[in-house]
Amino acid sequence: MRLLTSAQRRFLRAKAHHLQPLVLIGDAGLTAAVLKEAEATLARHELIKLKVHGDDRARRERVFNEICEGLHAAPVQHIGKTLVIYRPAEKPQLALP
Numbered sequence: 001m002r003l004l005t006s007a008q009r010r011f012l013r014a015k016a017h018h019l020q021p022l023v024l025i026g027d028a029g030l031t032a033a034v035l036k037e038a039e040a041t042l043a044r045h046e047l048i049k050l051k052v053h054g055d056d057r058a059r060r061e062r063v064f065n066e067i068c069e070g071l072h073a074a075p076v077q078h079i080g081k082t083l084v085i086y087r088p089a090e091k092p093q094l095a096l097p
Contacts, residue, residue, distance in 0.1 A: 046087060063083070
């Protein structure tokens with residue numbers, strides 16, 4: 001899992017504000033198919049939003065940590081059922097401060 005400074009997280013939160021969730025995590029949780037889709041989406045976009053179905057905050061927190069560790073991504077934000085993660089591409093599109 002990558003670590004970001006508070007200034008970098010603030011920058012990425014601002015960039016992610018207008019984004020729509022590209023990966024949906026249903027009742028089955030974090031499956032291999034979901035990880036594969038998140039991996040492909042992160043490779044294309046660097047910064048993505050995910051939507052987690054369900055009302056269990058502890059479960060959403062676990063999913064957030066597992067997906068960041070599994071994809072070697074940085075956790076940016078977790079608000080409600082929406083998660084934002086970042087991983088720089090081979091040719092980065094975003095220049096972090």
